[in-house]
Amino acid sequence: MADTYPVSVTINGEKKEASVEARTLLVHFIRETLGMTGTHIGCDTTNCGACTVLLDGRPVKSCTIFAVQANGRSIRTVEGLETAQGLHPVQQGFHEEHGLQCGFCTPGMMMTSVALLESNPKPTEEEIRRAISGNLCRCTGYVNIVKAIQHASVAMREAKAEPVAAGGE
Amino acid sequence: MIPARFEYQAARDLPHAFQLLEQGGGEAKILAGGQSLIPLMKFRLAQPRALIDINRVEGLAYVKENGELRIGALTREYELERNATIRSRYPILTDTAAVIADPLVRNLATVGGNLAHADPANDHPATMLALRASVVARSAKGERVIPIDELFVDTFTTSLSAGEILTEIRIPKPAAKSGGAYLKLERKVGDFAVAGSAVYLVFDASGKVTSAGIGLTNVGSTAIRARKAEAALVGTSVDDKAIAAASQAAAAESQPSSDLRGPAEYKRDIVRVLTARALRRALARAQGGS
Numbered sequence: 001m002a003d004t005y006p007v008s009v010t011i012n013g014e015k016k017e018a019s020v021e022a023r024t025l026l027v028h029f030i031r032e033t034l035g036m037t038g039t040h041i042g043c044d045t046t047n048c049g050a051c052t053v054l055l056d057g058r059p060v061k062s063c064t065i066f067a068v069q070a071n072g073r074s075i076r077t078v079e080g081l082e083t084a085q086g087l088h089p090v091q092q093g094f095h096e097e098h099g100l101q102c103g104f105c106t107p108g109m110m111m112t113s114v115a116l117l118e119s120n121p122k123p124t125e126e127e128i129r130r131a132i133s134g135n136l137c138r139c140t141g142y143v144n145i146v147k148a149i150q151h152a153s154v155a156m157r158e159a160k161a162e163p164v165a166a167g168g169e
Numbered sequence: 170m171i172p173a174r175f176e177y178q179a180a181r182d183l184p185h186a187f188q189l190l191e192q193g194g195g196e197a198k199i200l201a202g203g204q205s206l207i208p209l210m211k212f213r214l215a216q217p218r219a220l221i222d223i224n225r226v227e228g229l230a231y232v233k234e235n236g237e238l239r240i241g242a243l244t245r246e247y248e249l250e251r252n253a254t255i256r257s258r259y260p261i262l263t264d265t266a267a268v269i270a271d272p273l274v275r276n277l278a279t280v281g282g283n284l285a286h287a288d289p290a291n292d293h294p295a296t297m298l299a300l301r302a303s304v305v306a307r308s309a310k311g312e313r314v315i316p317i318d319e320l321f322v323d324t325f326t327t328s329l330s331a332g333e334i335l336t337e338i339r340i341p342k343p344a345a346k347s348g349g350a351y352l353k354l355e356r357k358v359g360d361f362a363v364a365g366s367a368v369y370l371v372f373d374a375s376g377k378v379t380s381a382g383i384g385l386t387n388v389g390s391t392a393i394r395a396r397k398a399e400a401a402l403v404g405t406s407v408d409d410k411a412i413a414a415a416s417q418a419a420a421a422e423s424q425p426s427s428d429l430r431g432p433a434e435y436k437r438d439i440v441r442v443l444t445a446r447a448l449r450r451a452l453a454r455a456q457g458g459s
């Protein structure tokens with residue numbers, strides 16, 4: 001039995017390689033092997049969505065997939081949201097609308113929001129609530145989280161309409 | 170929580186997967202979506218010596234309709250949920266996919282895994298019972314088609330043999346006048362069903378039921394076919410009296426146990442209520458409604 005397995009991923013556009021045990025969960029690979037602790041571990045039982053990352057563009061619970069399964073694939077985490085131009089519109093939305101209280105669910109909540117808005121730029125409130133239904137906020141701050149996503153939706157559509165104004169409001 | 174050590178093997182194609190299963194000698198498990206298996210491994214309720222990852226096997230994720238409906242076992246629940254053919258022709262499957270776990274889980278979870286895991290709390294088993302589906306099991310020796318009534322042996326136990334992989338689900342073509350629906354009561358998004366009821370009705374030209382399928386979720390050691398409830402519908406036009414008789418029969422046929430999701434008596438009554446509602450929805454769909 002091989003003790004470790006090589007894993008090569010593109011994470012936030014950067015290629016990373018490491019050898020890990022087969023049983024290493026993707027969230028531990030991201031947090032401990034790669035040292036990127038923006039992705040949180042909440043319940044560790046596939047319930048809460050705090051560990052949500054984008055795997056080839058789709059939000060998944062990184063505590064419920066092995067790192068070896070991500071070999072050769074592309075991952076985005078909360079660390080990849082901010083650019084030299086500033087915060088991602090979703091981050092800006094959570095800031096402006098106070099879309100967090102304790103902040104523990106926020107990285108996962110934002111990654112789900114990013115995936116939603118990239119596939120559905122103008123979601124209804126019902127679509128937003130449905131999209132984030134796998135991400136739990138125990139502060140029960142859902143009202144402001146929904147507002148934050150709506151804020152980001154407007155900003156992302158405006159930015160697309162006027163690419164020159166990227167980074168501004 | 171960290172699972173016990175295991176050997177990881179990524180299958181290149183099905184023959185490779187069969188070979189790895191053979192080498193595993195009954196101690197290797199197939200890893201598809203992993204959304205049930207990995208949590209069980211983290212709790213160490215499952216400790217397979219090896220995992221055979223079939224996620225890189227091509228040609229196992231598809232939805233095709235030519236005569237009957239064929240769903241590749243590796244089709245993700247989110248793909249089923251948003252598939253236009255499924256939505257317009259088999260809305261009972263859209264009902265089902267849309268209430269499995271939560272959207273994040275559905276991005277990885279597979280239709281084949283939902284059946285092969287044989288958890289009575291899973292949602293597809295009841296729906297497939299209602300639809301009188303069958304599954305294709307392939308192995309190094311060939312393939313066989315297993316009627317859904319012969320698939321579920323007990324909790325977490327199917328009639329698949331050690332060398333077999335569930336590769337496809339087959340669902341009969343909908344009759345000219347037919348309708349189905351799946352309803353589930355859950356305490357919160359992502360929880361298993363308190364109970365669920367899947368209903369599929371086929372009518373003749375005069376509006377009388379010629380065949381009825383009813384499957385129940387999480388009220389027994391496997392998903393349950395409610396045969397007496399089905400029989401109570403055949404020959405009726407699904408009027409209030411038939412709905413009352415069938416839903417009461419389904420409740421009587423359910424075998425729930427009391428747990429954190431409620432006492433058995435409560436769950437039995439939920440089966441009655443959900444079955445009655447699903448029958449009304451199936452009837453409306455058969456008549457052209459949604």
